[in-house]
Amino acid sequence: MSSLLRSLRTPRGFSAPAFLAYLAVIGLVALVPQFSRKPLILHMWIMVFLAIAQGSAWNIVGGYAGQYSVGHAAYFGIGAYTTMLLLELHQIAPWYGIGLSMLNAVLLSVVIGSITFRLRGPYFVLASISMAEIIRLAALHFKDLTRGAEGILLNGIPPLETPWFTVKFLGKVPFFYTSLGLAVIVISVTWFVQHSKLGYTFQAIREDQDAAHSLGINPTLHKNLALMLSAAFTAAAGSLFALYVRFIDPNIAFGIDVSVQMVLICIIGGIGTILGPVVGSVVLVLLSESLRNPKWLVQAGLLADSSPTVAFIEARLSNAHVLFYGVLVVVVVLFAPEGFLGLLRTAVARVKKRLAAKPTPPSQPAAAA
Amino acid sequence: MSAFLEIKNVSKRFGGLAANSDVSFDVGLGEIVGLIGPNGAGKTTLFNCITGFYAPTSGDVLFKGVRINGLQPDAVCRLGMVRTWQKVRPLAKMTVLDNVMVGALVRTHSLRVARQVAQEQLRVVRLDHKSHFLAGSLPIGERKKLEVGRVLATKPELLLLDEVMGGLNQAESEEIILLILELKKLGLTQVVIEHDMKAIMRLSDRLVVLNSGEKLAEGSPTQVATNKDVITAYLGEAVDA
Amino acid sequence: MAIFLQSLLSGILVGGVYALIGIGLTIIFGVMRVINFAHGDLLMLGMYVTWGLFALFNIDPYLSLLITAPVLFLWGVLLQKVFINRVLNALPQNQILLTIGMGLVMSNAIMLAFTSDYRILTTSYTSSAFQVFGLSVSQPLLYSFLITVAITGALFWFLQNTDTGQAIRATAQDRDAAQLMGINVKRMSVLAFGLGTAMAGIAGALLAPTYYIFPQVGGPFTLKAFVVVVLGGMGSIVGATLGGILIGVTESLSAVYVASGLKELVVYVLFLLILLFRPAGLLGKSRT
Numbered sequence: 024m025s026s027l028l029r030s031l032r033t034p035r036g037f038s039a040p041a042f043l044a045y046l047a048v049i050g051l052v053a054l055v056p057q058f059s060r061k062p063l064i065l066h067m068w069i070m071v072f073l074a075i076a077q078g079s080a081w082n083i084v085g086g087y088a089g090q091y092s093v094g095h096a097a098y099f100g101i102g103a104y105t106t107m108l109l110l111e112l113h114q115i116a117p118w119y120g121i122g123l124s125m126l127n128a129v130l131l132s133v134v135i136g137s138i139t140f141r142l143r144g145p146y147f148v149l150a151s152i153s154m155a156e157i158i159r160l161a162a163l164h165f166k167d168l169t170r171g172a173e174g175i176l177l178n179g180i181p182p183l184e185t186p187w188f189t190v191k192f193l194g195k196v197p198f199f200y201t202s203l204g205l206a207v208i209v210i211s212v213t214w215f216v217q218h219s220k221l222g223y224t225f226q227a228i229r230e231d232q233d234a235a236h237s238l239g240i241n242p243t244l245h246k247n248l249a250l251m252l253s254a255a256f257t258a259a260a261g262s263l264f265a266l267y268v269r270f271i272d273p274n275i276a277f278g279i280d281v282s283v284q285m286v287l288i289c290i291i292g293g294i295g296t297i298l299g300p301v302v303g304s305v306v307l308v309l310l311s312e313s314l315r316n317p318k319w320l321v322q323a324g325l326l327a328d329s330s331p332t333v334a335f336i337e338a339r340l341s342n343a344h345v346l347f348y349g350v351l352v353v354v355v356v357l358f359a360p361e362g363f364l365g366l367l368r369t370a371v372a373r374v375k376k377r378l379a380a381k382p383t384p385p386s387q388p389a390a391a392a
Numbered sequence: 393m394s395a396f397l398e399i400k401n402v403s404k405r406f407g408g409l410a411a412n413s414d415v416s417f418d419v420g421l422g423e424i425v426g427l428i429g430p431n432g433a434g435k436t437t438l439f440n441c442i443t444g445f446y447a448p449t450s451g452d453v454l455f456k457g458v459r460i461n462g463l464q465p466d467a468v469c470r471l472g473m474v475r476t477w478q479k480v481r482p483l484a485k486m487t488v489l490d491n492v493m494v495g496a497l498v499r500t501h502s503l504r505v506a507r508q509v510a511q512e513q514l515r516v517v518r519l520d521h522k523s524h525f526l527a528g529s530l531p532i533g534e535r536k537k538l539e540v541g542r543v544l545a546t547k548p549e550l551l552l553l554d555e556v557m558g559g560l561n562q563a564e565s566e567e568i569i570l571l572i573l574e575l576k577k578l579g580l581t582q583v584v585i586e587h588d589m590k591a592i593m594r595l596s597d598r599l600v601v602l603n604s605g606e607k608l609a610e611g612s613p614t615q616v617a618t619n620k621d622v623i624t625a626y627l628g629e630a631v632d633a
Numbered sequence: 634m635a636i637f638l639q640s641l642l643s644g645i646l647v648g649g650v651y652a653l654i655g656i657g658l659t660i661i662f663g664v665m666r667v668i669n670f671a672h673g674d675l676l677m678l679g680m681y682v683t684w685g686l687f688a689l690f691n692i693d694p695y696l697s698l699l700i701t702a703p704v705l706f707l708w709g710v711l712l713q714k715v716f717i718n719r720v721l722n723a724l725p726q727n728q729i730l731l732t733i734g735m736g737l738v739m740s741n742a743i744m745l746a747f748t749s750d751y752r753i754l755t756t757s758y759t760s761s762a763f764q765v766f767g768l769s770v771s772q773p774l775l776y777s778f779l780i781t782v783a784i785t786g787a788l789f790w791f792l793q794n795t796d797t798g799q800a801i802r803a804t805a806q807d808r809d810a811a812q813l814m815g816i817n818v819k820r821m822s823v824l825a826f827g828l829g830t831a832m833a834g835i836a837g838a839l840l841a842p843t844y845y846i847f848p849q850v851g852g853p854f855t856l857k858a859f860v861v862v863v864l865g866g867m868g869s870i871v872g873a874t875l876g877g878i879l880i881g882v883t884e885s886l887s888a889v890y891v892a893s894g895l896k897e898l899v900v901y902v903l904f905l906l907i908l909l910f911r912p913a914g915l916l917g918k919s920r921t
Contacts (some may be wrong), residue, residue, distance in 0.1 A: 091726045142908055145668045145725050149859050150908055156856065160901070164894040176815030205819040220497050221507075228495045237443065237477070239469035239498030239546055258393035279852065283733060290730060356718055356731040383841055 025076045031269025036387030049207055056196050061318035065195040069267060071308045072202035072254070073260050078300030079209040079289030080256035083216060084328070085286065087294035088249035089229025090140070094151030095257050097158050098128040100276035103265035104162070108173045110266075116181050121262045129251045136247040142233070152279065159277035176273030197265045205263060209256045211296050216252070225249050229295070280345070287336060287348060290353055293364030302363050310342035310351070394422040396581055397442070397473070399522065399552055402451035404434075404441050411437040413605045414451070417551070418557035424572070424582045426596030426613075428589075430625060433602040435585045436478055443475045444468045457551070470498060472549035476556055478585070480535040484528030488519060490539055491498055491527045516627050517541040517571065533564040550581045556589055569595060593617070601625070639768050640885040646774040648881020649781040650836050655853060655861030655873035657832030664825035666690055667717060667728050668672035671736035672854025672858050673851030675830050679705055680846045681768040683741060684754050694754060694841050695776060701838045702831045703894075709830025713823045721822070723812035733864065736851065744848035752846040760843050777839040784835060786829075792870070801825060805868060850887060853897070 055068060077099065105124035109115040115123075139150040162169045163302045169175075180192035190197055212330050224245050227235035232242050265271045266348075275281075285308070292303025313320060317336040320326040326333055359366045395418035404412040410523050412434045419425045427435050440446040442453050444465040453461045463471075464476055483491050492510035493503070500506050514520040517537040522530065527538060543551060553572070557565040569591055572582060585593040592599070592613075599616040601608040603625045609616055618624055634843040654676060661669050679701055687699040718737060720728050758776075762769040791796035804811040812818045836854075844850070861880050865872020880900055887899040 063632060091729070093729075130535050138905065138909065145729065146863075146908055148668075148726075148729055149863065152856065153860075153904055157898055157901045157905075160895065160898040164539065164898070166894065179652045218503075220501055221504075223490065223497055223503075226486055226490075227483055230485060231481045233445070234477065234481035235494070236465045237445075237469060238474055238542065239466045239474075241464065241466045242496070283737075286730065341740065342749075345737055346741035346745065348740060349739075352730055352734030353716065353738065356723075356727050356734065357716070359724070360429050360727055369825060 026281070028140070043059075049203075052203060053200070056199055059196075060196065061322040062195055063316065063322045065199050067308065067312055067319055068217050069202050070200050070312060071304050072199075072206040072310050073264055073267075074262040074284075074288055074304035075206040075301050076202070076263075077207045077257060077285050078292070078304050079213050079272070079297075080260065082238075082253075082289050082295065082300050083225075083256075084246075084249040085211060086255040086299065087216060087222060087229065088225040088246055088390055089295075090097070090246055090249070091148050091286070092139075092147050092250070092253075094135070094139075094153075095253070095280035095285050096255040096277045096279060097131060097155040098257035099261035099264075099285075100155075100158065100162070100271075100273070100284050101128050101131050103262030103271045103276040104175075105171060106262035107177060107265050107271055108169075110180070111175055113176065114181075116183070117262065118183060118264055124258045124262045125255040125273065128254040132250045132254035133247065136250045138339040139247045140243060140250075144304035152282070153339040154284055155277060155279065159273050160170055162273035162277055169273065172272055172274075174275070179271040180266060187278075198263070202263055202267070205256075205259055209260075210297065210301070212252070212256070215302075217297060220243075220246070223300060226295070248376045279370050284348075288354055291351060291362055293362030295366055296362075299362055306363065307348070310347055314340045314344040315346065316341075395419060396423075397583070398452075398454040399438075399442065400450045400454065402438065402441055402453065404446055405449045407504040412448075412602075413574055413604065415509060415607050416451075417575065417600045417607065417610055419583055420564075421580055422576070422578065424571035424576055425621055426599045427583055427602065428501055428587075428592055428599060429608070432604070434605040435602055436554060437605075438602070439475050439554055439583075439585070441594045442468075443473065445604045463565055464485065469546055469548075469580045472547070473552070474543045474548045474550075475539075475552035476539045476543055476554050478554040478558065480532070480539050482527035482535050484526065486527055487524050488527055488530070489514065489561050492542050492545045493612060495542040498546045506545075508545075513541045513545045514540070516544060518544055518567070532559050536560060536564075536568070539626050540543065540568070544575075544613045548580070550583070551575070553582060553586075555585055555587060557586060557591060565591060605619040634887060635767060637886075637895075640889045641792065641882060642768055642770065643774065644882035644885030645878055646778045646881070647885065648917065649778040650655075650839050650877070651861050651880050651903065652858060652877025653733075653836040653839070653872045654858045655782050655865065655877045656788065656857045656870055656893040657836070659831070659862045659865070659868055659873045660801075660805075660825050661829035664801060665717070665721060665822050667721065668725070668732070668806075668859075669829070670729055670732040670855055671861040672833055673853065673855030674736040674739040675705065675709070675833035675836040675851070676854050677740060677743065677848065677851035679834030679848075680841045680844070680850065681747065682843040682906060683835065684752050687754050687756075688752075690738050694756065694838055696837060696859075697778065698780070698838050701834050705834025706827040706831040706843055708834075709827040710823050710860060712830070713826035717826060718819075718822070736855070740848045749846070749848055754841045754846065755766070765897075771843070773842040777843075780839060788832075789870070797824070803827075822912035826911065854919055857900070860900055863904065866906055870903070 037211050056065065056108060081095055083093070085092060102124040104118050105127045106120035109120040109123060110117055121161060135151070136155045139147055163171055165171075166173075182192065192198070216225070224240050225233070227238065227240055228242050228245055234241050261276065265276070286308055288300050288303035290303070291306055292301065293299030312383040317333045320327050321330070321333060355362060361368070399415050399418070402412055402415045403410065416418050417425070427438070428436055428600070437446065438583040441448045441461070444460070444463050445469065448461050454458055455468070455471060460468055460471065474605060481484060483494065486494070489510055491508070492513050493506045496506035496509035496513070500509070501597065511520065511523070514523060519537050519541055521533060523533060532537060540553070557568050560568065565588065572584065572595055576582065584595060596613055599612065599613055600610045601616060601622050607626060609619045609622050611619070638818060654672065661667060682692050682701045683697050684843055686692040686700060687694055712735065716731060721730050733916055738867070756773070758772040761772045763772065763775065792802055800811070800816045801821050801824060803814065804818050805814055808818055850889050857880065861876040862873055863881060865874070865876030883903060884896045888896040891899055
C-alpha cells in the first residue's frame with residue numbers, strides 16, 4: 024500500500040505557468056458571487072461545477088482506465104442517499120455525512136468491481152448497468168430504509184460553525200463555493216493521476232489489458248483502484264447535489280440517465296483528458312439548462328425579459344434538452360469521436376502545419392532526432 | 393543443480409484438444425533456446441503456460457528453482473520473466489516513450505527513473521528518434537522493436553521472444569538478430585520462437601522442436617537439423633503448404 | 634398449485650414476446666457485432682405506430698402488424714444506412730454510445746410530439762380471458778403469443794430455406810469468409826438491422842393492448858432484451874427464444890413468490906450470475 028501512496032506522489036510534467044493559470048481561473052471564478060448573486064446565474068454555475076465533478080470522477084475509470092461503466096448512478100445515488108438519510112434520520116451533519124457517503128461508495132465499488140471487472144467490453148457495460156438497476160429497484164422496494172418512491176425531502180441543513188466563522192446553508196452562495204471546491208479537488212486529483220505511475224498503469228490497461236498484464240501490471244487491482252477513486256468523488260457529487268436540490272428519490276438518484284450523462288460529459292468534451300469533462304460539462308449544462316430554464320439568459324442580460332425566444336423555448340422546448348443530448352452524442356460519435364478537445368487539437372495541428380508549410384516548400388517530414 | 397527455467401511434463405488441454413502434452417525441457421542460465429515447430433505445434437500456448445496467461449492442465453514450471461505455475465503474468469514479470477507477443481500489442485494511443493516507461497515502471501515508482509530507463513532501452517533497440525510518436529502510428533518493423541524495448545525495460549532475467557522477426561525484411565531481421573546476440577553477451581537468458589530456420593540456427597545454443605503439442609526433439613542445432621523425425625515433420629508441413 | 638400453474642402460464646405467454654424482442658437484438662448482433670442500445674426505443678416506436686393506427690383509423694392492433702412491421706423495417710434500414718454503417722469498425726464503446734444517443738433522440742422526439750402522457754389502447758378483448766382447466770388465459774396475451782410463435786417460425790423458415798436467409802446466417806457466422814464467398818455483406822447488414830427493427834416493432838405492437846404506452850417505455854425493454862440474448866447466447870436465435878420464455882417465467886414466478894416489486898431485480902441478478910458463470914449463455918458456444 025505504501026508503494027501505491029508513493030506512486031501518487033511527486034508528479035512530473037509540472038509546469039509553473041499552467042499551474043498559475045489554473046489558480047488564476049479558480050480565483051476569478053470564485054469572485055463571481057461578489058458581482059452577481061442572481062439565483063439563476065448561480066444555479067448555472069453550481070450545475071456546471073457538479074457536472075465537472077461527476078464527469079471528472081467518471082473519467083478516472085472510464086477515460087483513463089478505459090472501463091466504460093454505464094452504472095455510475097450507483098455511486099451517485101449511494102452518496103446522495105447516505106448523506107440525506109444520515110441528516111434526516113440521525114441529524115448527522117452533512118460535512119460528516121459526505122465523508123461517510125464517500126466511504127460507503129468505495130465499499131460498494133469494491134463489491135461491484137469484483138463482480139463486473141471479470142467481464143470485458145460490452146459485457147462489462149451490461150453488467151455495470153444491471154448493477155445500478157438492481158440498486159435502484161432495491162431502493163424503490165425496501166421502503167423501510169429508503170422511503171421508496173416517496174423519496175426524501177430535506178427540511179434544512181444545520182449551520183456549519185467553526186471557531187472563525189459560521190456558514191448558514193441558505194441561498195445559493197454556500198453551494199456555489201462547496202461545489203466549486205469539489206470540482207477543483209476532482210480536477211486536481213485527475214491531474215495527479217495523469218502525472219503519476221497510476222496514470223500510466225491505468226492507460227496501459229485501457230490500451231491493452233493483456234499487454235499490460237504481461238508487463239507486470241495487475242489489471243484487476245488497478246481497475247478496482249480506479250473505480251474506488253471514481254466512486255468516492257461521484258458519491259461526493261451525489262451528496263452535494265442532494266443537499267442542493269433538497270429532494271431525492273430512487274429514480275433521480277439511481278436512474279440510468281445519471282449514468283449516461285456522466286459518460287456523455289466526457290465523450291462530448293474529450294475522453295481521457297483533464298480538460299475534457301470541464302468542456303463537456305459547460306456545453307451540456309448550458310444546453311440543457313437553457314432549454315429547461317431559459318430565464319437565466321434574461322438574468323445574464325443576454326436576452327430581454329420580453330424576448331420571444333424565451334417564450335418560445337418555455338412553450339416548445341422545455342422538454343427537449345434530452346433530445347438535444349441525443350443529437351449531440353450522435354454527432355460527436357460520428358464526426359468527432361475525440362470530443363470537442365479533439366476537434367480543437369486537429370484544428371490547431373492543421374493551422375500549425377499550414378504555417379510551417381508556408382516558408383519552405385513541402386518536403387518529407389523528418390522525424391525529430 | 394537446477395536449471396534456470398525448468399519445464400516439467402507440462403500439458404495444456406482445451407476441452408478435448410491437447411495443445412501441449414507432456415512437454416519437458418530445461419533452459420540454462422545465459423542460454424538461448426530456440427523453440428521451433430510447424431504452425432499449430434503449441435509454441436505460443438507453451439509461452440502462455442510459462443508466463444501465467446494459462447494455467448497448465450498438469451505439469452510444473454520452475455523459474456530459478458521456484459514453482460511458478462498458478463502465478464499471474466504480472467507476478468511472473470516481477471520475478472524477472474517476460475514475453476513478447478507474436479501479434480504485436482502496442483499501447484496505441486500512448487507515445488513510444490510512454491510504452492517503454494510502462495515496462496520500466498515495474499521496477500520503480502519514480503516517473504523520472506522510468507523515463508531514463510525507457511530512453512536507454514529505446515537507444516538499445518534504435519527507436520529513440522521516434523520517442524514522441526504514437527505507438528499506433530509505427531510501421532510493423534518498428535512495432536516489433538518497440539515490443540522488445542518495452543520488455544527489456546522491465547529488467548528481465550529471462551526473455552521469451554515470440555516471432556519477433558515475423559513480417560520483417562532482411563535488414564530489419566538482421567538488426568534484431570544482432571540485438572538478441574548482444575543481449576546474450578550481457579548475460580540475458582532467452583527462449584526464442586522463430587519460423588526463419590536460418591536465423592534460429594544461428595542464434596540458438598540449443599533447439600527444442602514441438603510437433604502437435606509434443607516435444608519431438610531436443611539438441612544442438614546440428615543434431616536437430618539431422619534428426620529424422622524433425623525432417624519428416626517439416627517436410628510434411630512443406631507438402632501441406 | 635393453481636397459483637403456480639397460473640403464473641407459469643402467464644410467464645410463458647409474456648416470455649414469448651420477450652423472445653421476439655431478443656431475437657431482433659440477436660440478429661443485429663450476430664450479423665454486425667453491434668450491440669443495439671436503442672432496441673427498446675424501436676419497440677416503443679412500434680407501440681406508437683400501433684396506437685396511432687388504432688386511435689386514428691380504429692385498426693385492430695393485431696391487424697395493424699401488416700403496416701407496423703414494414704414501416705419499422707424501413708426505419709431500421711434507414712438507421713443502418715445513415716448511422717450504424719459508419720461505426721461498424723469503431724470501438725464497441727462508441728457503437729454503444731451511438732445507439733444510446735439514437736435511442737434518446739427517438740424517445741424524446743416522441744415525447745415532444747405526443748407528450749409524456751400514458752396512452753392506453755383498449756380493444757373489446759383487452760381484459761377478457763378464456764377459462765381452461767381452471768386457469769384463466771388472457772385473450773390479448775394468448776393472441777400475442779400465437780402471433781409470436783407464427784412469426785418466429787416464419788423467420789426460422791426464412792433463415793433456413795431461402796438464399797437470403799442463408800446468406801444472413803453465413804454473415805453472422807463469419808463476416809470475412811462470407812465476403813470471400815461473394816455474399817454482399819453490406820446488404821446483409823442492412824437487412825439484418827431492418828429485420829431486427831421490425832421484430833422490435835412487432836413486439837411493441839403485440840404489447841400495445843396490454844401495456845401503458847409512453848415515450849420512455851423502451852428503456853427497461855432494452856435491458857430485458859440483453860438479458861434474454863445473453864441468457865441464450867449472443868447470436869443464437871433458438872437461445873433467444875428459450876431465454877425469453879425463461880425470463881418471462883422467472884418474472885412471473887418471482888412476482889408471486891418473492892415480491893412483485895422485485896421481479897425485475899431477480900431477473901438482473903440472474904443475468905449477472907449467467908454473465909459470470911455461464912458467459913457463453915445457456916446454449917451458446919463461444920463469444921469471440
